[in-house]
Amino acid sequence: MTAELEGKKGRPTPSRDGRGVKQSLPSRLVRYLREVVAELRKVIWPTRKDLVTYTLVVLVFVSFMVALVAGLDFAFGKAVFAVFGNG
Numbered sequence: 001m002t003a004e005l006e007g008k009k010g011r012p013t014p015s016r017d018g019r020g021v022k023q024s025l026p027s028r029l030v031r032y033l034r035e036v037v038a039e040l041r042k043v044i045w046p047t048r049k050d051l052v053t054y055t056l057v058v059l060v061f062v063s064f065m066v067a068l069v070a071g072l073d074f075a076f077g078k079a080v081f082a083v084f085g086n087g
Contacts, residue, residue, distance in 0.1 A: 023031075046054065
């Protein structure tokens with residue numbers, strides 16, 4: 001039995017060595033679209049309440065980060081002008 005396995009060991013499978021059946025472009029496109037639809041059916045979509053909650057959380061976080069960066073920019077600008085003068 002090991003002699004049988006050793007004879008096949010190290011040889012690539014047909015799908016990996018590129019000798020698979022070549023499909024036409026339209027059939028590949030149709031297959032791709034079917035797989036996309038199949039994957040989208042697996043998605044757990046958020047409810048409207050979840051969507052509103054997540055949107056508000058993102059907007060509050062982004063607003064906070066904008067205010068933080070603007071505040072730091074203003075503070076560092078004042079510090080640079082205090083150290084080096086208005087030029």
